[in-house]
Amino acid sequence: MSTAATVRRPRVRMILTAVLAVALIAAPLALPAFANQTLIRIGVYAVAVLGLNIVMGYTGQVNLGQIFFVGLGAYVTAYGVNHGWNILLVFFAACAVAGLVGLLVALAAARLGGLAIAMVTIALPIVGVPLAKRLSDFTGGSQGTSARFTDAPDWSGLDNDQWQFYIVLVVSAAAFLLARSLVRGKYGRAFAAVRENEAVAASMGISPYRTKVLAFTIASIFGGASGFLYLAAVQYTSPETLSFGHSISLLAAMVIGGAGSIAGSLLGGAYYVFVPQLTNAIDPNLTTVSQGAILLAVLFLLPGGLVSLPRVVRRLTRRSATRRSTARPAAETSQQTPPAQHPVPDAAPEGPEQTERQDGP
Amino acid sequence: MRKKPGGVLGIVAVTAAVALSLSGCRGDGGGQGGGSASSPGITDSAITLGITTPLSGATAGPGKCTVAGVSAYFGAVNAAGGVKFGDGKTRTVNIKSYDDAYDPQKSLANFQQMVSDNVFAATAGLGTPTNRAFRDAAISQKVPQVLVMTGDPLFSDRKQSPWQLGFVPVYQNEGAAFGKLLAKSGAQHKVAILSQNDDYGKGYVAGFKDSIKGASNISVVGEQTYEATDTSVDAQLTQLASSGADVFFNAMSITPLTIASLQKAQQIGWKPIWFLPSNTSSPTAILEPGGAAAYPGIYSVSFAKAPQSPAFAKDPDVVKFLDELKQYGNYPDMPAFPHCMWSYMVGATLEKAFQNMKEPTRDSFMTALRDIKGLKAPLMLEGTSVDTTVDGQPAVSSVVVQKYNGKGYATAENFG
Numbered sequence: 001m002s003t004a005a006t007v008r009r010p011r012v013r014m015i016l017t018a019v020l021a022v023a024l025i026a027a028p029l030a031l032p033a034f035a036n037q038t039l040i041r042i043g044v045y046a047v048a049v050l051g052l053n054i055v056m057g058y059t060g061q062v063n064l065g066q067i068f069f070v071g072l073g074a075y076v077t078a079y080g081v082n083h084g085w086n087i088l089l090v091f092f093a094a095c096a097v098a099g100l101v102g103l104l105v106a107l108a109a110a111r112l113g114g115l116a117i118a119m120v121t122i123a124l125p126i127v128g129v130p131l132a133k134r135l136s137d138f139t140g141g142s143q144g145t146s147a148r149f150t151d152a153p154d155w156s157g158l159d160n161d162q163w164q165f166y167i168v169l170v171v172s173a174a175a176f177l178l179a180r181s182l183v184r185g186k187y188g189r190a191f192a193a194v195r196e197n198e199a200v201a202a203s204m205g206i207s208p209y210r211t212k213v214l215a216f217t218i219a220s221i222f223g224g225a226s227g228f229l230y231l232a233a234v235q236y237t238s239p240e241t242l243s244f245g246h247s248i249s250l251l252a253a254m255v256i257g258g259a260g261s262i263a264g265s266l267l268g269g270a271y272y273v274f275v276p277q278l279t280n281a282i283d284p285n286l287t288t289v290s291q292g293a294i295l296l297a298v299l300f301l302l303p304g305g306l307v308s309l310p311r312v313v314r315r316l317t318r319r320s321a322t323r324r325s326t327a328r329p330a331a332e333t334s335q336q337t338p339p340a341q342h343p344v345p346d347a348a349p350e351g352p353e354q355t356e357r358q359d360g361p
Numbered sequence: 362m363r364k365k366p367g368g369v370l371g372i373v374a375v376t377a378a379v380a381l382s383l384s385g386c387r388g389d390g391g392g393q394g395g396g397s398a399s400s401p402g403i404t405d406s407a408i409t410l411g412i413t414t415p416l417s418g419a420t421a422g423p424g425k426c427t428v429a430g431v432s433a434y435f436g437a438v439n440a441a442g443g444v445k446f447g448d449g450k451t452r453t454v455n456i457k458s459y460d461d462a463y464d465p466q467k468s469l470a471n472f473q474q475m476v477s478d479n480v481f482a483a484t485a486g487l488g489t490p491t492n493r494a495f496r497d498a499a500i501s502q503k504v505p506q507v508l509v510m511t512g513d514p515l516f517s518d519r520k521q522s523p524w525q526l527g528f529v530p531v532y533q534n535e536g537a538a539f540g541k542l543l544a545k546s547g548a549q550h551k552v553a554i555l556s557q558n559d560d561y562g563k564g565y566v567a568g569f570k571d572s573i574k575g576a577s578n579i580s581v582v583g584e585q586t587y588e589a590t591d592t593s594v595d596a597q598l599t600q601l602a603s604s605g606a607d608v609f610f611n612a613m614s615i616t617p618l619t620i621a622s623l624q625k626a627q628q629i630g631w632k633p634i635w636f637l638p639s640n641t642s643s644p645t646a647i648l649e650p651g652g653a654a655a656y657p658g659i660y661s662v663s664f665a666k667a668p669q670s671p672a673f674a675k676d677p678d679v680v681k682f683l684d685e686l687k688q689y690g691n692y693p694d695m696p697a698f699p700h701c702m703w704s705y706m707v708g709a710t711l712e713k714a715f716q717n718m719k720e721p722t723r724d725s726f727m728t729a730l731r732d733i734k735g736l737k738a739p740l741m742l743e744g745t746s747v748d749t750t751v752d753g754q755p756a757v758s759s760v761v762v763q764k765y766n767g768k769g770y771a772t773a774e775n776f777g
Contacts (some may be wrong), residue, residue: 034477041470130588133559142559142589143513144465144490146497160501234469235497238490241465245418276467277474280459285425285691287460288417 024173028158028165036161037233038273043168044229046269047175049254050262051222056251057260058183059215060195061110061117065124066250069098069220071242073227075132075139078237081147090149091171094228095221102220103213110212113198117212125244132239144238147231167232175225180262182218191215256298258305267306399721402481406443408715409455411480413471413495414487414510416460423640426700427485427510428458429690433682434708436689447718447729454715461486465494472498482507482726484711485528485704489513489560500524505723507730508707508756510700512564517755519731524723526730527755528707532564532638533571534758535662536612539636540572542660542762543608544579546776553583553606553633555597555622557614562586565612565638582606587618594618595625602631609633613641623651634658639699639760644669644769646697659765660773664745664757665702668695670769678739702740709738710747710756742772 028036052066073094080090109120132139139145152163182188190211193201198208231237253272258264275294279287302308402409412431415424435454438444443453457480459471468486472495475483482505486492489511496516499506500523508528509516516527543550554569556562566584573579583604585597594613601609609626613619619641626632634657641647642661653659666673673679682705686692696702713736717729733756736747745759763770 032477034473037470037473041466126590130590133589142489142561143515144493146493148497151501230466234466234494236465236469236490236494238465238493240463240490243464246464273470276460276462277470280471280474284416284428284458284460287462 024169028162033159033161036165038277040161040164040168040233041273042266042269043172044226044233044269045250045253045272046266047172047222047229048226048250049257049268049272050175050179050265051219051226052250052254053257053259053261053265053268054179054183054191054222055215055219056254057258057264058188058195059191059212061212061215062115063121063216063219064118064244064247064251065105065121066219066223067242067244067247068124068128069102069223070227070230071125071128071132071237071239072101073098073224074230074237074241075145075227076224077228077231078140078145078147079138081149081231082145087149091225091228095224098224098227099217099221102223103217106213106216106220110209110216122244125242125247128242129239129244132242139239142239144236144240146236148235150232150235164232168229171225171229175222176262176266179222179265183262187211187214252295256295256305258307261305261307264305264307271306400481400723400726401476401479403452403721405450405452407453407455409457409478409480410711411457411459411471411475411478411483412485413459413461413468413475413483413491414485415463415491416458418462420463420487422646423510423698423700424460424463424487425692426696426698427487427704428456429686429692429696430701430704430706431485431708431711432456432458433685433688433690433692434705434712437681437685438708438712440689444712444715446715446721447725448720450721452715454711461488461491463488463491465490468492469495469498471495472504476502476504481505482723484508485510485707487511487700492516496522496525503723505727505730507727508710510703512561512755514753514755517753519752524727526749528710528757529703529755530639530662530664530758530760531755532561532612533568535638535760536565536568536570536610537572538568538662538760538762539610539660540569540579542773542776544573544576547578548776549578550608551580551582551604551606552608552610553585553601553604554581554610554612555585555587555594555601556610556612557589558586559589561589561614562612566610569610569612587613589615591618594622598622598625598631599629602626602629607633608636610636612638614638616641616647619647620651623648623653623656627652627655632656635660637661639663642765642770643697643699644765645695648765653765654767660776661763661765661770662760663699663763663770664742664760665699665706666740666742667699667769668702670766670771672766672769672771682740705740706738706747706757710736710749713747744772 048066048070052063055061055063076094076097077090080093105120105124109117112120133142150160150164150167152158152160156163183191190206193204193206194208194211201208249272253268256271257268275291276287279290282290298306302312412428414427415421435456439453443451445451457478459474461468461471468491472483483499484507487510492506492509492511496506503524505524507526510529511527512529512532513527514531516522516525554566556566583601583606585601587594587597611622619637632655637659639662648659666676666679668679668683686696686701692701710733713733714726714730717732718725731749733747733749738747742761744761745757747756748758749756762773764773
């Protein structure tokens, strides 16, 4: 029996999930501080990429302003922490403020179709940076503002990095589970319909406008949550945080991780964090060049993003396996074919007349 | 065949058990190192310093200089055998550089990487937000973050920043130096001020205004600001030109904007005497493309000898510096940014601190570093020196006003 099929059995899935959960909970205790800190930052950006994925990957609306919501969430968090708010209130405020601003922007932007949304969202980080510098009472101006609230409490007996890891783990796990349910349910189907064809979606009773606003708002809320995590991890934010270039990097991370994929968002977050570290290790003077090379290599070899890697590997191994033993029975070969690779089933007969579709190959 | 569920459960159990038992093994990964045992990053034969600085992106030019200068200095010192430390051992100095692309989040990541790479101290990094991003972490891990390239006074406040020290003069120092010279001239001058609307511009203007307080011969006739993200200041320049000012105090940190304003003022026929901050007054990168020769005078402040200037072409310091920059700093061109010279001086200041530190610890290093007075580092101009003993002031707080002479700068004793 193939491994792919084994993984699909519900019981095995449950056990694998349990293993993963145990591993994640135990990991910070065993790993060195730097590994934890790296994982923390991956969590931060995975949530931001996840939000971007909901609006871009699932709903097909170009959003170039996600970093603005991350920065907004970070600023709200810093403000709340420095004014002694309860930390849960801070978290909800970070999400709510980002969501509210996202909603306002989306109400206007979603009326425009296609690339116009991209143009509106470009404006966000471009306006955001000078705004953050101007509103220095709130943001600390261009020197930025720091807020420490994630030092491990004494009773926990943990190091700061371990404590931060758990904070980030709780929030990002919740974000990923919520996103997963969202895209698998009614709204996920609405998102997909709007992405594929707005006219068709409208004919099915799905308002493309409302769906776009919803997706954009949810993406902003995720951005705000990511901003909260950013401050939990970095403990400092400045106008540089929301500069436009980072928004493009987030976008690249989403595409590289895998657009329209929950696991891809996590991979995207990992890419966003790992690649600068990797290129620093190669040669700190050539980071931009090597990052560009990695980006191109991934896009050439894995156009579906890193998340498609297992599929590609399976296809390659299968190809070489068939080459090795062409005498293998056809039944066994077809059993090994993962479902995604099945040929599209023939169209159902539509009527007594021969139609074009039935004539097709 | 598929494994029995029991087998998988076994894996869960084993994984959990391994993970939990490993958790007990976690040593002191942070590496605080206290007492008289030596701190991380220093052995009997070597010490490792880390620099996180922008090596890509818009600020990569000055960023590369910060690495090149320190590497050049210690490259030569290492080639001559190393530094004789205060504890009697001779050590070579290794430099590790990290690119943060002027992104605070990345500079923090780089700092965490440094800690895991066993770096003794972070130094010479450029940028206010990037240095602020890991300031708290450096304090809590007791890692020195010293002689950094930012004019932010926070880094020189001992109470708030016990493990930090800024290197370059704070913005106020520079503005004040020019104001003093102007007030001293005795002649009537009308000054127009253009400044960046942030702590940078405000610092310059505050320093300048403080120093002309009570000088009856100086009047400020026009004041404008711009945002660091602006792509043009033409409107502000036109307005300031109409004020009839004969001196233009331009606290601007953006290279292309400075070039554009030098050109624009000429086009509209306004030819005042200029003051430019030290980081945007490079003769080759800014004044030449801006056509600065058209103005009656361009003033700036400096504490470093400018290698471009003919006055220093044969200066032994400059010759040695350019040589080492080429050989050890991986920087073959004439330095276009003063950060090359500054970080070379950082090297000299660090060497002095190393020579005075009695124990191979970070504590001892900080004590030695905070006790340097009157050090005349190579490339320093007459009238300036390194003084780390004053609370609230960076390592270099003395600057001299200089005047552009068509090729480089020469110290200006008098205004006009």
